[in-house]
Amino acid sequence: MMRRAVIMAGGAGTRLWPLSRADRPKQLLPLIGGASLLRKSYERLAELLEPEQILIITGAAHLDQVHEQLPELPRENLIGEPCGRDTAAAIGMSAALLHKRDPETVMSVFTADHMIEPVERFVAAVQRGFEAAEQHGDALITFGIKPTWAHTGLGYIHRGRSLGGDLYEVVQFKEKPDAATAQEYLDSGQYYWNSGMFVWRTETILDQLRRHLPDSHEKLVRMADAWDKPDAASLAAQVYPALEKISIDFAVMEKAPRVMAVQMDCNWLDVGSWPSLADVLEPDPAGNVKAAAQTMLMDSRANIIVADGDHLVATIGVSDLIVVHSSDATLICRKQDAEQIKTLVEQLKQTHEGKYQ
Amino acid sequence: MMRRAVIMAGGAGTRLWPLSRADRPKQLLPLIGGASLLRKSYERLAELLEPEQILIITGAAHLDQVHEQLPELPRENLIGEPCGRDTAAAIGMSAALLHKRDPETVMSVFTADHMIEPVERFVAAVQRGFEAAEQHGDALITFGIKPTWAHTGLGYIHRGRSLGGDLYEVVQFKEKPDAATAQEYLDSGQYYWNSGMFVWRTETILDQLRRHLPDSHEKLVRMADAWDKPDAASLAAQVYPALEKISIDFAVMEKAPRVMAVQMDCNWLDVGSWPSLADVLEPDPAGNVKAAAQTMLMDSRANIIVADGDHLVATIGVSDLIVVHSSDATLICRKQDAEQIKTLVEQLKQTHEGKYQ
Numbered sequence: 001m002m003r004r005a006v007i008m009a010g011g012a013g014t015r016l017w018p019l020s021r022a023d024r025p026k027q028l029l030p031l032i033g034g035a036s037l038l039r040k041s042y043e044r045l046a047e048l049l050e051p052e053q054i055l056i057i058t059g060a061a062h063l064d065q066v067h068e069q070l071p072e073l074p075r076e077n078l079i080g081e082p083c084g085r086d087t088a089a090a091i092g093m094s095a096a097l098l099h100k101r102d103p104e105t106v107m108s109v110f111t112a113d114h115m116i117e118p119v120e121r122f123v124a125a126v127q128r129g130f131e132a133a134e135q136h137g138d139a140l141i142t143f144g145i146k147p148t149w150a151h152t153g154l155g156y157i158h159r160g161r162s163l164g165g166d167l168y169e170v171v172q173f174k175e176k177p178d179a180a181t182a183q184e185y186l187d188s189g190q191y192y193w194n195s196g197m198f199v200w201r202t203e204t205i206l207d208q209l210r211r212h213l214p215d216s217h218e219k220l221v222r223m224a225d226a227w228d229k230p231d232a233a234s235l236a237a238q239v240y241p242a243l244e245k246i247s248i249d250f251a252v253m254e255k256a257p258r259v260m261a262v263q264m265d266c267n268w269l270d271v272g273s274w275p276s277l278a279d280v281l282e283p284d285p286a287g288n289v290k291a292a293a294q295t296m297l298m299d300s301r302a303n304i305i306v307a308d309g310d311h312l313v314a315t316i317g318v319s320d321l322i323v324v325h326s327s328d329a330t331l332i333c334r335k336q337d338a339e340q341i342k343t344l345v346e347q348l349k350q351t352h353e354g355k356y357q
Numbered sequence: 358m359m360r361r362a363v364i365m366a367g368g369a370g371t372r373l374w375p376l377s378r379a380d381r382p383k384q385l386l387p388l389i390g391g392a393s394l395l396r397k398s399y400e401r402l403a404e405l406l407e408p409e410q411i412l413i414i415t416g417a418a419h420l421d422q423v424h425e426q427l428p429e430l431p432r433e434n435l436i437g438e439p440c441g442r443d444t445a446a447a448i449g450m451s452a453a454l455l456h457k458r459d460p461e462t463v464m465s466v467f468t469a470d471h472m473i474e475p476v477e478r479f480v481a482a483v484q485r486g487f488e489a490a491e492q493h494g495d496a497l498i499t500f501g502i503k504p505t506w507a508h509t510g511l512g513y514i515h516r517g518r519s520l521g522g523d524l525y526e527v528v529q530f531k532e533k534p535d536a537a538t539a540q541e542y543l544d545s546g547q548y549y550w551n552s553g554m555f556v557w558r559t560e561t562i563l564d565q566l567r568r569h570l571p572d573s574h575e576k577l578v579r580m581a582d583a584w585d586k587p588d589a590a591s592l593a594a595q596v597y598p599a600l601e602k603i604s605i606d607f608a609v610m611e612k613a614p615r616v617m618a619v620q621m622d623c624n625w626l627d628v629g630s631w632p633s634l635a636d637v638l639e640p641d642p643a644g645n646v647k648a649a650a651q652t653m654l655m656d657s658r659a660n661i662i663v664a665d666g667d668h669l670v671a672t673i674g675v676s677d678l679i680v681v682h683s684s685d686a687t688l689i690c691r692k693q694d695a696e697q698i699k700t701l702v703e704q705l706k707q708t709h710e711g712k713y714q
Contacts, residue, residue, distance in 0.1 A: 018669075018671070111440040147567070162564045189587045191476075242578070294709070296701060296705060297710075298697060298701055298702065298704070299694070307687075310685065312685060312686035312709070312712075313686075313687050313691075314375070314686060314689070314696065314701055315688070315689070316688075316689075316691060316694045316697045317691035317693070317694035318678065318689055321675065325682075325687055327667035328668060328669060329668065330394055330668065330671070330681055331672070331690055332670070332671070332672045332673075332675055333672065334674035336674070337674035340656070340673045344655055344671055347653065347655070348653060348671075349687065351653065352653075353670070355669075356651075356669045
């Protein structure tokens with residue numbers, strides 16, 4: 001079997017505005033230290049796989065930036081989506097292409113917007129996932145993160161009996177729970193966070209897509225067949241937007257007959273919003289988290305300060321704010337209102353005709 | 358008698374950081390509408406005087422910028438200070454120079470950091486001031502602003518009997534009062550705000566400086582004598598910093614034997630700080646005051662938003678903040694902490710070695 005990994009690097013990263021922008025979304029930004037989230041995702045996988053085995057699926061407009069950040073990858077391993085159609089489309093497109101290149105493929109799927117540590121445990125879990133998918137050819141296998149607190153912002157996986165070591169049957173997928181339920185899940189030890197990372201044979205996921213999203217499946221196969229031909233781009237531009245916009249969880253995982261979970265015992269941190277990014281960084285004694293070269297904070301507590309380049313951010317007497325400076329826009333947002341950033345960017349579309357997005 | 362007006366345009370404007378900077382202080386900035394405070398000060402006087410009659414004293418480093426903003430003025434009417442030594446030095450230097458050019462001069466003195474409306478009343482008061490100084494050659498005459506509220510941030514002038522129309526004897530200068538005292542002053546109708554604007558014969562003010570600041574007086578006369586000679590700049594660079602750093606109020610006004618006040622019945626607004634600047638501007642329905650081309654304020658109240666150029670300032674859920682964006686620094690400050698901005702700029706000198714000031 002051919003082992004392959006696909007990193008999904010689509011998504012607008014709107015909640016990280018104004019640093020994350022339509023033409024340079026969060027996964028391509030060096031948010032933490034020098035490397036982008038995408039580059040970090042790649043490097044984790046490179047512990048286990050050769051560059052030729054790693055693919056990226058991203059917005060077609062970002063292919064050049066991805067190529068710059070990952071020069072090791074062969075250009076044919078970069079898949080451009082004409083538009084975002086959620087994870088069922090991104091995974092289906094990747095699976096159809098890989099399957100056409102070699103029907104004997106086991107593919108794993110990863111996201112580009114998480115910090116995962118330590119790398120050794122991540123690598124061990126992915127290794128275990130490949131082996132499980134090779135052994136259980138008819139199964140869809142998800143990576144389950146061992147929860148460390150009663151998170152209410154994630155879906156959960158109810159695991160069943162062990163199938164050997166860290167591989168488990170999946171009893172049921174659970175929607176985001178309320179606080180009490182999340183605590184029950186945590187206490188029981190029988191639940192994982194649903195990571196959105198998977199491993200399976202391309203044949204198996206395509207078969208499930210054919211059953212549950214037949215129209216999309218037909219389109220995906222048609223595009224994969226044409227992929228290396230001259231009219232591929234125009235076909236994709238026409239067909240891709242017509243794919244059903246749905247997550248792989250809703251479309252397939254919750255309906256599939258045989259689902260397993262590999263336990264991934266890692267710190268797994270979403271960095272999809274300013275507060276979650278701040279969780280990854282070390283606060284100063286006053287609780288301020290800074291991703292900015294130049295700051296001067298007086299009598300200021302528990303703020304998140306982000307600035308590009310050498311722009312100075314100075315604060316006096318403020319607390320619990322998110323302050324983000326980019327070259328053409330500055331955001332000042334109460335921490336508790338961080339989810340409203342998405343709305344603000346939506347409104348900018350109306351009022352500023354595409355500027356500042 | 359020759360009538361002359363001097364606008365003091367020194368000062369760092371630190372409380373308007375980060376827009377006001379060491380190399381471009383507030384009086385040279387177009388803070389309100391198109392014209393700078395200096396230009397507005399000049400235009401008020403130009404209702405009454407010819408360009409040749411108006412002088413500017415400012416930091417030597419800012420002479421070129423002043424010349425650009427006031428091209429009408431002859432270059433010899435721009436006086437450069439090697440460094441700031443408070444108002445006794447600026448007024449003394451101007452007086453010494455004017456007196457040397459013509460001993461029969463009545464000079465008026467104005468500041469460049471206030472909004473004064475309506476112009477007609479301002480002009481009438483200045484006209485009255487010139488007449489009074491010509492009539493009462495031995496008097497120092499100050500312009501007193503009729504108070505409109507119990508301001509505790511200003512000195513007051515206790516006026517005595519009328520000397521004809523809007524000209525009054527001065528009984529006493531008063532330091533900044535507490536709130537109760539300020540209210541008494543307001544209720545009595547016998548007090549003016551001390552405006553820091555004056556009119557007098559150059560001979561008279563120089564005579565008072567000789568009595569009360571003899572060392573500075575000698576230096577001022579020496580520099581004035583050398584002003585048009587080749588070694589003027591090097592002499593000033595050596596002597597000016599040795600002038601006593603003191604206000605004209607402390608040095609002279611409180612001690613002079615004959616002081617009068619001309620009542621100026623104007624709206625007189627300090628625009629020396631962000632809150633006071635905001636008082637001059639019209640708030641939006643949510644109470645936000647904006648001096649910024651591009652803003653997007655969601656669920657935000659009573660903020661002061663200032664940005665240069667087309668930089669977008671977006672806020673969510675914040676209130677009572679001062680947000681000021683300049684090309685290389687951004688300030689976020691609680692309104693009630695506005696006086697701390699000065700401290701912050703002081704600290705920047707230590708930590709950032711002159712950058713961002």
